[in-house]
Amino acid sequence: MTSTRRRLIPYGLLGPGAIWLALFFIVPMYFMGELALRTGTFTTGFQSGFEISNFSDALSGNTEQFVRSFIYAGSATLIALAIAYPLAYAIALRAGRWKLLLLFAVVAPFFTTYLIRTIAWKTILADESPFVSLLQTLHLVPEDGRVLATGGAVVAGLTYNFLPFMILPIYASLERIDTSLIEAGKDLYASSTQTFLRVTLPITMPGIVAGVLLTFIPAVGDYINAEILGGTGTSMIGNVIQSLYLEQRNYPEAAALSFTMMAAILVVVIVYLRMAGTGAFMGDEDERD
């Protein structure tokens, strides 16, 4: 094999996917950017232009929803992490022969449509449901309080729907742990808490980082949970974009808002990766090569 051919191989392998993503991701993004700068209304048509004010309008009118989206998505991500880590740990290191079965149980919700699951939650969380009565008896919810149609229900829905995205990467990172390392850690640090903090946690950090991002990002942009489980005053930025697109047909502002959201998410991701101190957003396990 000649060296030129060899050098061309990766491009050949990469080609189809790269072209697909360029055509159907990058180009659409360009169109969206172009749309975001147009002026006019639906009835008069949108003329191309350089209407930067679409961006300031998008931001200034919806600060509250922006903040709320990040708070909801952030809370859902933290709760998901708290549930996912022990679960993934148990599946990867303690489940034995049940491992695959449990793993399947985790992915199973994917196979009953998103909307059906969310509507099912609406039944479970209904005001007069046994579950909510239980919460009321335990004084976790005030006697005349409710769960459905509150921000809490939206966070619960987000947590549930994106949990598999948290579990799978953490599971993958735990699965690859060499258990002798943990044994060594036990000898070294004696306490299992110490072992966990100094050995297990650092090794699984890439999985956590990936899981957090894969949960947080779709959660910020979600609007279905807020629409089905939320009430008044629980709208997220996705609801606003949907309303701008479909109800108000203000395509430029919808596009501008979408762009602003993406930029905000990227900023959060950058800050987060700085703090997490690892560049392990997806597949950077090769760092340890």
Place this chain on the structure above:
Amino acid sequence: MEAATATASAPRQASVPSRAWAWLRHNALLIFAGAAVLYMLVPILVVGVFSFDAGNEQGELDFVFSGFTLEFWREAFAIKDVTDSMKTSLELAALSTVVSTAIGTLMAMALVRYEFRGRTASNLLIILPMATPEIVIGAALLSMFVSYDVTTGFNTLLIAHVMFSISFVVVVVRSRLIGFDRSLEEAAADLGSTPLTTFRTVTLPLLAPGIIAAALLAFALSLDDFVISNFNSGTTQTFPLYIYGASLRGIPVQVNVLATMLFAVTVVAIALVLWQQRRAEAMAAVRPDPEV
């Protein structure tokens, strides 16, 4: 192994409550895991239970259990739109899985196996779609299709589904490729096998678990997608889109029946895979293993 150490180290004369406490402490993780799994399955249980509900007069879900019936299971495929949209979704998911898994696997190989100019840019190209909220992708794609006068429908759905699945496929397959023992491939090459034969007979079988996992994920993502599809479906009706429409008027009980069926089929399929794997392991165990 761990369990044995724990019991051995526990003082023999410990009182019953403290032993119970120790047991609880020791198994806390498993108990928690059990509860978490239960939590993940509860909504599916609700969906299943309501597939046996009598529903209202029009045979739609009424969200109170008004009586047990098998009627809707017997008539599972009676509502043409439910069945048709389910068929469309399965077809779409199957096609997009095949395409995205093939494309994604090749990309993963390029990224793990080769050093080349533009590697960072390629990584970025793969990360970005995952970092983009669905509503943005859906709206952007529609903007493009509209600008190019592309009629939205099954084809545009396929394009979109492949697009958002590729990144996930790359990530999963890549994680399998890393830590992949290349000596087998080299051995094959030494024995005079062509690169293509090596790929087919050595690389592919070894990669299979990763590829299967990626395909499964791509299939699930496609089957589950509502937001992006809603923007780009034109007149094509997928199962999630049908449900969304129906949820605004009244969801036929058959929707729950089909959802439960789909779940059951996946359970059986996975169980078969597991059983197959166990059997393979058992067979492997019969052969002497030189390393032990």
Place this chain on the structure above:
Amino acid sequence: MRGNTRLRALMLALAALAATLVLAACGGGDDVGGASGNAAETAEPGPVEGEFNFSNWVGYIDKGDGGTVAEFEAKHPGVTMNYNEDVNDNADFFGKMSPLLDGGESGGRSMFVVTDWMAKQMNDLGYLQAIDYADVPNVDANLKQNLRSPEFDPDRSFSIPWQSGMTGLLVNEKLAPDVRSVNDLFDPQYKGKVTVLTEMRDTVPLMLKADGIDPADATKQDWLDEIDKLDQAVQSGQLRRFTGNDYIQDMTNENTVAVIGWSGDIELIDNEDVTWRMPTDGCILWSDNMVIPVGAPNTAAALAWADFVYDPKVQADISDYVRYVSPVQGIEAVNPQLAQDELVNPPEEFTANCSTQPDPPGSAEDVQEVTEAFQAVITQ
């Protein structure tokens, strides 16, 4: 170190986003949207045969064996009818269809069903074909008198009602016996237990009526004032949600005790205590209309279909199934019992106080302003 490359890559992404925008600004493009100003064609009659695609809302007909669709196919053996239930929401459907209709195409649909205001909007944009009544004699003969000249289409030149309905109150008689006017929804004792519709043209006019303002005479300011009142109800927690038909689940499960809702949905709520009430201030009357889009194939079959469902015998079956207000007169001769149901065949004095569904007053910009204000309250 690699972590840093990754960070740099993400920075690059941000820069790329910005670059896209700059690029986008330079590269102009065709105008998007806007009225095309097509001269309205008239739907062609002809031999009734071939494939016929009809789009309607979910649950608006009995599609089973021996249902209306099968009867139609039996009457016209050459026709294969595809009855699609893919209209979920006026705005949603418009969003999907407008790129097609803009280019003079209907996506294979010969006919679809949209609500009054949407029919008007589509017609204004040149998206619809005119209908000649000579081609639909049954419609000409049997369309109810009070539906013949609505404000949005005085000659019924492009729209034929499919079913009509009343927007009023759905009330749980046990839990909220005293809710009789739309204003009662704002009674603090029902805090968090009431909802209103996301459909602005139902919610706001009902509130106007409750405040003694005739929607036909209301000003833009009146609309904005009512929207402000909604805003306060959101702030105080009085309103639980804004809903479409998903109030069905909330009313069934008693999450809500009184809501603004559509008359026909009473059929779908499996809770004996819930009834549909005509508000003391009157209701909103609306119709979902059959329209023929530009570029529609097989308009002959579409016309034949419209004519077919205006046969009182056929209509009686549809009414019996959906229980909305029938736009067809003469069903009492076919099914006297059905004709006595005041939700299907409301007597004149029952609806005396009602208004037809209005658009916000003023120019397109004014309508846009009101719409934006309403959406801002919903997406809070």
